[in-house]
Structures are given as structure tokens and as C-alpha cells.
Amino acid sequence: MITLFDPNTDIDLGTPARDSQVQVTLNIDGRSISVPEGTSVMRAAALLGTTIPKLCATDSLEAFGSCRMCLVEIDGMRGYPASCTTPVSEGMNVHTQTSKLATLRRNVMELYISDHPLDCLTCSANGNCELQTVAGQVGLREVRYGYDGDNHLADQKDTSNPYFDYDPSKCIVCNRCVRACEETQGTFALTITGRGFESRVAAAGGENFLDSECVSCGACVQACPTATLMEKSVVELGQPERSVITTCAYCGVGCSFRAEMKGDQLVRMVPDKNGQANHGHSCVKGRFAWGYASHPDRITKPMIRKHINDPWQEVSWDEAVTYAASEFRRLQQKYGRDSIGGITSSRCTNEETYLVQKLVRAAFGNNNVDTCARVCHSPTGYGLKQTLGESAGTQSFDSVMQADVILVIGANPSDAHPVFASQLKRRLREGARLIVIDPRRIDLVDTVHGRAELHLALRPGTNVAMLNALAHVIVTEGLLDQAFIDARCEGSDFARWSEFVSRAENSPEVLGAICGVAAADIRAAARLYATGGNAAIYYGLGVTEHSQGSTAVMGIANLAMATGNIGREGVGVNPLRGQNNVQGSCDMGSFPHELPGYRHISNEVIRAQFEQAWNVTLQPDPGLRIPNMFESALAGGFKGLYCQGEDIAQSDPNTQHVTAALSAMECIVVQDIFLNETAKFAHVFLPGASFLEKDGTFTNAERRISRVRKVMEPLGGKADWEGTVALANALGYPMNYQHPSEIMDEIASLTPTFTNVSYAELERHGSLQWPCNAAAPDGTPTMHIEEFVRGKGRFMLTGYVPTEEKVNSRYPLLLTTGRILSQYNVGAQTRRTENVAWHDEDRLEIHPTDAESRGINEGDWVGIGSRAGQTVLRARVSERVAPGVVYTTFHFPESGANVITTDNSDWATNCPEYKVTAVEVSRVYHPSEWQKRYQEFSDEQQRLLEQRRHEGSAGAKAEVRR
Numbered sequence: 019m020i021t022l023f024d025p026n027t028d029i030d031l032g033t034p035a036r037d038s039q040v041q042v043t044l045n046i047d048g049r050s051i052s053v054p055e056g057t058s059v060m061r062a063a064a065l066l067g068t069t070i071p072k073l074c075a076t077d078s079l080e081a082f083g084s085c086r087m088c089l090v091e092i093d094g095m096r097g098y099p100a101s102c103t104t105p106v107s108e109g110m111n112v113h114t115q116t117s118k119l120a121t122l123r124r125n126v127m128e129l130y131i132s133d134h135p136l137d138c139l140t141c142s143a144n145g146n147c148e149l150q151t152v153a154g155q156v157g158l159r160e161v162r163y164g165y166d167g168d169n170h171l172a173d174q175k176d177t178s179n180p181y182f183d184y185d186p187s188k189c190i191v192c193n194r195c196v197r198a199c200e201e202t203q204g205t206f207a208l209t210i211t212g213r214g215f216e217s218r219v220a221a222a223g224g225e226n227f228l229d230s231e232c233v234s235c236g237a238c239v240q241a242c243p244t245a246t247l248m249e250k251s252v253v254e255l256g257q258p259e260r261s262v263i264t265t266c267a268y269c270g271v272g273c274s275f276r277a278e279m280k281g282d283q284l285v286r287m288v289p290d291k292n293g294q295a296n297h298g299h300s301c302v303k304g305r306f307a308w309g310y311a312s313h314p315d316r317i318t319k320p321m322i323r324k325h326i327n328d329p330w331q332e333v334s335w336d337e338a339v340t341y342a343a344s345e346f347r348r349l350q351q352k353y354g355r356d357s358i359g360g361i362t363s364s365r366c367t368n369e370e371t372y373l374v375q376k377l378v379r380a381a382f383g384n385n386n387v388d389t390c391a392r393v394c395h396s397p398t399g400y401g402l403k404q405t406l407g408e409s410a411g412t413q414s415f416d417s418v419m420q421a422d423v424i425l426v427i428g429a430n431p432s433d434a435h436p437v438f439a440s441q442l443k444r445r446l447r448e449g450a451r452l453i454v455i456d457p458r459r460i461d462l463v464d465t466v467h468g469r470a471e472l473h474l475a476l477r478p479g480t481n482v483a484m485l486n487a488l489a490h491v492i493v494t495e496g497l498l499d500q501a502f503i504d505a506r507c508e509g510s511d512f513a514r515w516s517e518f519v520s521r522a523e524n525s526p527e528v529l530g531a532i533c534g535v536a537a538a539d540i541r542a543a544a545r546l547y548a549t550g551g552n553a554a555i556y557y558g559l560g561v562t563e564h565s566q567g568s569t570a571v572m573g574i575a576n577l578a579m580a581t582g583n584i585g586r587e588g589v590g591v592n593p594l595r596g597q598n599n600v601q602g603s604c605d606m607g608s609f610p611h612e613l614p615g616y617r618h619i620s621n622e623v624i625r626a627q628f629e630q631a632w633n634v635t636l637q638p639d640p641g642l643r644i645p646n647m648f649e650s651a652l653a654g655g656f657k658g659l660y661c662q663g664e665d666i667a668q669s670d671p672n673t674q675h676v677t678a679a680l681s682a683m684e685c686i687v688v689q690d691i692f693l694n695e696t697a698k699f700a701h702v703f704l705p706g707a708s709f710l711e712k713d714g715t716f717t718n719a720e721r722r723i724s725r726v727r728k729v730m731e732p733l734g735g736k737a738d739w740e741g742t743v744a745l746a747n748a749l750g751y752p753m754n755y756q757h758p759s760e761i762m763d764e765i766a767s768l769t770p771t772f773t774n775v776s777y778a779e780l781e782r783h784g785s786l787q788w789p790c791n792a793a794a795p796d797g798t799p800t801m802h803i804e805e806f807v808r809g810k811g812r813f814m815l816t817g818y819v820p821t822e823e824k825v826n827s828r829y830p831l832l833l834t835t836g837r838i839l840s841q842y843n844v845g846a847q848t849r850r851t852e853n854v855a856w857h858d859e860d861r862l863e864i865h866p867t868d869a870e871s872r873g874i875n876e877g878d879w880v881g882i883g884s885r886a887g888q889t890v891l892r893a894r895v896s897e898r899v900a901p902g903v904v905y906t907t908f909h910f911p912e913s914g915a916n917v918i919t920t921d922n923s924d925w926a927t928n929c930p931e932y933k934v935t936a937v938e939v940s941r942v943y944h945p946s947e948w949q950k951r952y953q954e955f956s957d958e959q960q961r962l963l964e965q966r967r968h969e970g971s972a973g974a975k976a977e978v979r980r
């Protein structure tokens with residue numbers, strides 16, 4: 019169901035909504051109201067506009083009934099029931115304001131206040147404290163018990179968490195924080211210790227919040243009605259004055275936030291209750307890790323230099339784009355039209371990526387545009403297009419609440435997609451069954467109240483073998499949904515596929531040995547997936563970043579079609595996108611072979627539409643992919659690059675190959691907020707804008723397009739789209755947009771899946787899931803309902819081809835990589851926040867057996883050598899990885915995780931095989947040679963930055979141009 023966006027629903031209605039077709043009518047203070055069965059009296063009253071005082075209730079949590087503040091009188095019922103825990107019934111007659119109730123409520127409030135520091139004027143919650151508000155509502159005028167009895171006023175504050183304080187002297191033990199941690203976040207990190215007067219909130223697993231199991235999601239802070247749990251930023255800056263709704267710029271969940279401001283200063287980010295992807299929840303990154311936006315490392319002036327060993331020269335925007343344009347034209351004249359290209363970023367908005375690819379195609383005159391999705395989800399685009407007909411996930415996140423079986427393969431949602439993980443865990447607590455297929459024992463395998471029924475810890479690189487073995491069981495044991503296949507899929511393709519997977523060579527007994535997983539477990543997983551009711555697959559980069567990434571995606575789609583688990587809620591194929599706008603950057607035509615909306619550049623009819631709209635002639639052949647750009651640069655053909663918001667020097671595989679290619683180029687233009695690793699090789703630096711400084715849209719993993727709204731002016735003077743417009747105009751290709759809404763209008767006019775998308779419609783709906791057009795004017799939460807986008811679903815053959823990356827006696831271990839909750843991708847943002855309190859270096863996880871045989875102890879420096887290179891990290895000895903497998907995160911450039919990853923890539927899309935590298939690990943005492951070189955180069959670049967000549971300094975510009 020599509021719910022229209024209602025910005026007024028920020029009012030706390032006390033208890034959660036109930037979903038029932040049965041309406042119940044009751045009277046409250048003489049007024050009649052009908053509400054769904056199961057609704058509380060408190061919520062019904064609130065819907066009528068009647069406020070019943072409350073402290074322990076809030077509408078994001080189930081009612082608890084502990085504070086006794088919300089008492090009411092109900093005709094025919096004895097005593098004074100709590101309105102939060104009393105459900106409505108037909109004909110009920112409720113009184114919320116009687117003199118007896120007033121006395122009772124005042125008495126309860128007196129008790130609370132007698133143990134509360136009366137420092138309201140200096141309290142950080144002053145003006146936004148529910149205790150204060152309720153004291154006013156009940157008309158408290160005196161506290162007869164005095165303040166001299168036993169109290170908690172001297173309890174010590176816990177300030178250990180970098181983002182919020184816990185001041186127990188203000189705690190009213192309402193339990194909201196404990197329930198928020200359980201119900202909303204699913205971490206169960208809080209508990210109430212002691213009884214009665216001794217009751218206190220405690221963080222489990224540590225002396226204080228920082229050392230506890232708390233993951234800093236902020237749900238408890240949000241739920242706390244007093245200043246007991248309070249953001250440090252509010253303590254420091256005071257209560258905010260206004261707010262702007264925007265979208266998180268970290269992961270592909272796309273959480274909606276209220277950016278709460280005081281003047282031009284951001285005070286806090288509060289998850290938006292109306293957010294259709296997050297429903298008022300958040301993780302530590304979106305909620306707290308926004309300090310990078312005003313970090314002193316921000317570069318806010320355009321800069322140019324002739325050579326990368328020259329100091330930078332600050333210049334005006336005009337001078338910078340004029341210089342960049344003249345260099346690009348010089349290179350094209352000297353080396354040919356195809357000697358330059360551009361890279362779009364999944365961190366930027368749809369409008370910005372659209373403009374970069376337009377600039378490349380229309381102003382550069384070639385199709386040399388690619389995006390960072392090349393190195394993450396390009397196999398999703400290919401695999402789902404081949405099988406289902408559309409390069410996108412099939413469901414909404416909310417769909418998981420209808421799933422009976424959840425299969426997570428090659429994804430780690432609690433670290434990489436935390437808010438979705440909380441929803442998934444909620445569904446597990448309701449009884450859904452979980453299968454995890456991952457080489458590593460990820461958190462989901464064993465969470466509180468939600469253990470995986472099966473964890474198939476396969477060897478890295480064997481996903482396709484595993485998927486084929488699962489398919490074999492489904493076909494040979496008669497677990498197919500034949501009616502679905504007959505009605506919805508291509509018969510001949512299905513026949514070929516079922517014959518193929520039925521072969522003995524694809525049995526779990528044969529392939530299980532390759533995967534390193536017991537055949538019985540594979541059979542059990544296949545049976546559970548095929549017969550356990552609604553079954554949904556969630557996958558991530560652990561599927562795509564392989565030499566057979568596209569094959570694995572097709573294997574997943576095959577499983578869903580074979581069991582009829584697609585085309586309704588609770589099922590489907592769900593790629594969990596890494597960055598905030600991976601889906602959008604792909605949708606916007608960032609790939610060299612596709613125009614916006616995934617239309618091939620060779621299609622004359624489509625090309626003609628763009629040619630007419632853009633007033634240019636477009637090249638009909640696909641341009642260079644990122645790896646081809648590097649190869650061509652090393653061969654001397656590719657000389658210039660416009661790179662917006664992407665750090666290829668850190669994020670792409672085989673770092674030494676990448677940096678050699680960058681060094682071979684003559685003009686690299688980087689548009690970013692920091693001098694990132696790629697910018698160290700750049701000749702022009704255009705200051706980027708953070709997500710707080712611009713308007714636009716992001717599209718999350720559910721195809722949900724959400725508004726990004728400017729909350730402050732760009733520190734560098736231009737939003738990124740304005741920088742691209744300036745560059746296009748300097749190149750002689752006119753672009754005239756006054757606002758990103760005009761860019762979206764152009765996108766909608768040229769992209770059939772976006773026809774009904776506009777800023778006005780986004781305002782009306784809150785967000786929209788594409789396709790959004792005449793056939794689906796309000797968007798499409800679930801895809802492929804009646805038929806597949808391509809008509810009939812197409813089973814694809816998925817023969818298992820082992821990766822060329824093999825272990826041998828020299829490289830006997832398999833390295834795989836992933837993320838951690840507190841850091842994000844290349845870490846450029848999160849490394850510049852307090853999140854380093856949780857993760858300030860990348861470590862190598864190694865199984866105790868492998869560690870012991872190499873004499874490695876926890877914390878030792880270890881050298882990791884592969885066929886591509888060497889690096890050094892500290893060891894973490896852990897049973898999370900199986901023997902023979904090692905694992906690291908890649909958030910710090912000096913870790914050099916990509917120095918060791920190889921050039922192997924997906925056969926269809928060139929997505930790098932980050933997840934499988936044969937390595938040897940040994941104890942060492944010095945950094946690797948690469949790390950020493952990196953450090954020297956980095957220090958030198960930092961020095962050149964610090965020595966930059968400021969705008970207007972004599973002689974410098976002439977020097978650059980010589």
C-alpha cells in the first residue's frame with residue numbers, strides 16, 4: 019500500500035498504530051471516534067486531539083504501563099486503568115479529565131519530581147523535556163515530600179560515549195530506553211538493574227556505554243523523555259530551532275532524517291518518523307557521524323597545478339574550470355576525442371551523476387563514463403536484467419516483515435545496512451527463519467533472540483557452486499513451484515536450466531566438497547528456502563565482487579523464480595546496495611554502454627531522443643569502463659579524467675596498477691570535499707559539497723527516490739551540480755539549470771521509469787519508488803507482480819567456473835574483505851568523526867589455528883602477501899573466520915587492502931574480485947615497502963597542500979599555465 023506523506027505525523031500518539039480491518043467506535047470525553055481494533059485508549063484520544071499525560075509511553079514502542087501517569091476512568095470498569103495499555107472496545111465511554119484523575123496524576127508527578135534535580139533552566143533538555151511538559155499538564159504546584167529524602171541526585175554521569183551522555187540523576191526509570199534498544203534496534207544492550215528505588219539503567223557488557231554492547235544507534239536517546247540520555251551536541255549547542263528533512267548520505271538504506279539547526283549550525287540529526295525506509299530509526303553513522311562536513315580538512319577553494327609534485331595554487335571557480343576545460347580540449351586535440359573521460363559517484367545525487375554522464379557524452383563527445391558501481395553492484399545490474407528484465411531489487415525493506423524464511427548471502431547487514439538489519443532482526447524475533455551463507459560468522463548468525471538456523475560457511479569464491487547445489491536439491495527433490503514457472507517463465511530456458519542443475523555434478527555431495535560445506539546442510543537450506551513459506555533473498559558485495567559475480571546474481575534470480583518467490587511482498591531478490599546512491603548512479607546512465615534508464619547506447623531510437631534533447635550527436639559505441647581507462651592510460655591513450663566524489667586510488671583493486679595509471683594521465687580533475695587519495699594525483703581540485711550543502715535526490719536499495727535538502731550553503735561556493743554546469747559551459751557546451759528540480763524534470767522527460775517523478779510529487783509522497791510513470795503514478799514498491807519486466811522470467815545457465823585466484827603452498831590462505839559498522843567505505847568521512855573511537859585501524863582477522871601455526875598472537879603486526887602486492891596490518895585472532903580464511907576491512911588508506919587484491923574481475927562487468935585473494939600471512943616488524951612509499955608520497959602531498967599559494971598571490975597562476 020502506498021501511504022501519502024503526512025508531515026504532521028510527528029505528534030507522539032503514545033502507542034503504535036494497529037493494522038486491522040475491524041473498526042471500533044468509542045466515546046472519549048463525549049466525542050466519538052472509530053479506530054482499528056487493538057488501538058489503545060491513549061492513541062484513540064490523541065487522534066481526537068485529546069492529550070492524556072504520559073511518561074513511559076511513546077508511539078514507537080509497545081506500551082509498558084509503568085508510570086501510572088496516563089490513568090483514565092472508563093464507565094463500567096473498576097479503578098483507573100492506564101490508557102496506554104488498555105485497548106479500545108466497542109461502545110466504551112472514557113473520561114480523561116476528572117478531578118480524581120487530576121489528583122492522582124499530580125500525586126504521581128510529585129513523587130517523580132521529589133527525586134529529580136530541579137535545574138530546568140540550565141538543563142540541556144529545557145524546552146524539550148517531557149517531564150517538564152507533563153508537570154505543566156498536570157498542574158504541579160508543590161512537592162509535599164520535599165527534596166531531602168533518599169534520592170539519586172548525586173549519581174555520576176557516564177560521558178564515555180563520544181556522542182551522548184547518560185546522566186542517571188535525571189532518570190525516571192520509564193524503561194523507554196531499554197525497550198528502544200530491544201524493539202527498535204534489536205541489540206538488547208540496556209537493562210534495568212536493581213528493584214524499586216534502587217532501579218537504574220545499565221549498559222550490558224561493560225562498565226560504561228562505550229565499552230558495552232551498545233552500537234550507538236541513538237534509539238534510546240531518541241526515546242528518553244528527559245535529559246538523562248542526551249546528545250553531546252545539544253548539551254554543547256543548546257536546543258535546535260528549526261529542522262529540514264533530508265536523506266542520509268552513507269549507506270543504501272537511505273534513512274530519512276530531520277537535520278535540526280540553530281541558525282546555520284547543525285545541532286543534531288534525528289531519524290524521521292515518517293521516513294519510509296527507516297521509520298524513525300538510524301545507525302551511528304547517519305545519526306551522529308556528520309562532523310566530517312565541517313572538518314578542518316575540508317578544502318573550500320578551487321586549486322590547480324601543472325604537475326603533481328608542484329604546490330597547489332588556489333584560484334577562482336572561473337579560473338579552475340577554464341583551466342580544466344582548456345586542458346581537456348588540449349588533450350583531445352593532441353591524443354584524440356577518446357583520450358578523456360569521467361567518473362560519477364554513488365555518493366552524489368541523481369541530478370549530479372546525470373549531469374556528469376551528460377557532460378561526458380555531450381561535451382567530451384564520447385561515452386567514456388563509468389561509476390563506482392563498477393566495483394560493487396555492476397553484476398546486479400547485469401544479472402537481474404538478464405533474468406528478470408530490470409536492473410534493480412524487487413522489494414521494499416518493509417517487505418521483510420512478511421517473510422517466513424530469510425536467506426542472507428554475501429552480505430553483513432548489521433554492519434553495512436544497520437537499520438535494515440534491525441528490521442530483519444525484528445522479523446526473526448517474530449519467528450521468521452534465517453539461513454546465512456557467508457564465509458564469516460557475521461553478527462546475524464547469532465544475535466539475541468534471532469539465531470540463524472543454518473550458517474553455510476562456504477569457501478570464498480564458491481557462491482555459484484553453492485547456488486547450483488541449492489538449485490539441484492530444489493529440482494531433484496520436486497520442490498519447484500511448477501505452476502509459477504509455467505505461468506511466468508520461458509519454458510525452454512527453464513527446461514535447459516533444470517536439466518543442467520539436475521546433473522550429478524551439481525549435487526550438494528559434489529559441490530559441497532568444493533564449497534567446504536556439508537551436503538546435508540545444503541540440502542536442509544534448499545528445503546527450508548523452497549518450502550518454508552515466503553522466502554526472501556538478501557545479498558551484497560559478497561556475491562557481486564567475484565569473477566563470477568554476474569553468474570551468482572543470475573543463480574539467485576533462478577532460485578527465486580524456481581520456487582515462485584518473487585512478485586509479492588515477503589519474497590524477492592534484494593541487492594543491499596553499499597553506498598547511498600548506487601542504485602541512482604546506475605539508473606542515471608553512468609555506465610559507458612547505457613543511457614539513463616538502462617537503455618543501450620547503440621539503440622538508434624533512444625539515442626535520437628537524447629540527441630534531440632541535448633542538441634548534440636552522440637557516439638553509438640560504448641566507451642571505456644574504469645579498468646579500461648587505467649589500461650589505456652598505461653598504454654598512453656587515456657590522458658584526462660573528471661572524477662566527481664569518488665576515490666578510485668583507494669577503492670579500486672590493485673592499487674599500484676591504479677596509481678601508475680593515474681600518474682600517466684596529464685589532467686585529472688577531482689571534485690571532492692577532501693584531498694582524497696585520488697586528489698593526490700590531481701591537477702585541478704574543485705571543492706565538493708557535502709550532502710548538507712545541496713539539493714537533489716538519492717535512490718536507495720529499494721528504488722526509493724528521496725529528497726536531499728540543503729540545510730546550509732556550500733562551503734566551497736558551489737554544489738557539485740553547479741561545478742559540472744560550470745565545467746560544461748567552459749567546454750563550450752551550454753548547460754543552464756537554476757535548480758536541481760529542473761535536472762530531475764529533464765531526467766523524467768527522457769527516462770520512462772521516471773516519467774512521474776518531480777520534486778512536487780516527491781514533496782507530496784515523501785519519496786517514490788521507481789518505476790513511477792503513467793502505469794504506476796504513485797511508484798512501485800514491489801516489482802514483477804503480474805509479469806516480469808522482460809515479460810517471461812528467464813532461467814540462465816550458471817555453470818560454476820572456479821576463480822583463477824587459487825591457493826597454493828606459497829599463498830595458502832584466502833583473504834576476503836568487508837565493512838564495519840562504525841566506518842564507511844574508504845573512510846574519508848567516518849575517519850574524520852568520533853567513530854574512530856570504535857575502529858581506528860583495519861585489522862586482519864585470522865583463525866586461531868592459522869595464527870598459532872604461524873606464531874601470530876592478537877595484536878601482532880603481520881605481513882599479508884598476495885600475487886599483487888604486500889601490506890602490513892595488526893592481527894585479530896578470531897573464530898569468526900574459518901581456518902584457511904582471513905578477513906579485513908578497508909577503511910584506512912594506509913592499510914593498503916587493495917594493494918593485495920588482484921586484477922581478476924567479473925566476466926560480464928569487470929567488477930573486481932575483491933572477495934577472493936590468495937595470500938600468505940607472517941609475523942613482521944616493519945611496514946611493507948608499499949606502505950613506506952605511500953607514507954612518503956602522502957606526506958609530500960600534504961606538504962604541497964599546506965604550501966598552497968592563496969588566490970591572488972603573485973606570479974603563481976602564470977607559473978601553472980606555462
Ligand code: SF4
Nearest residue numbers: 199232233235236238
Ligand atoms: S544507542 Fe542503540 S544500541 Fe546503544 S544502548 Fe541505545 S538503543 Fe541500544
Ligand code: SF4
Nearest residue numbers: 189190192193195242
Ligand atoms: S534513561 Fe531515559 S528512557 Fe531510560 S529509563 Fe531513564 S528516563 Fe527513561
Ligand code: SF4
Nearest residue numbers: 266268269273301304
Ligand atoms: S542505516 Fe545507512 S542510511 Fe541509515 S543512518 Fe545508517 S548509514 Fe545512514
Ligand code: FES
Nearest residue numbers: 083085086088102
Ligand atoms: S504512559 Fe501509560 S503507564 Fe506510563
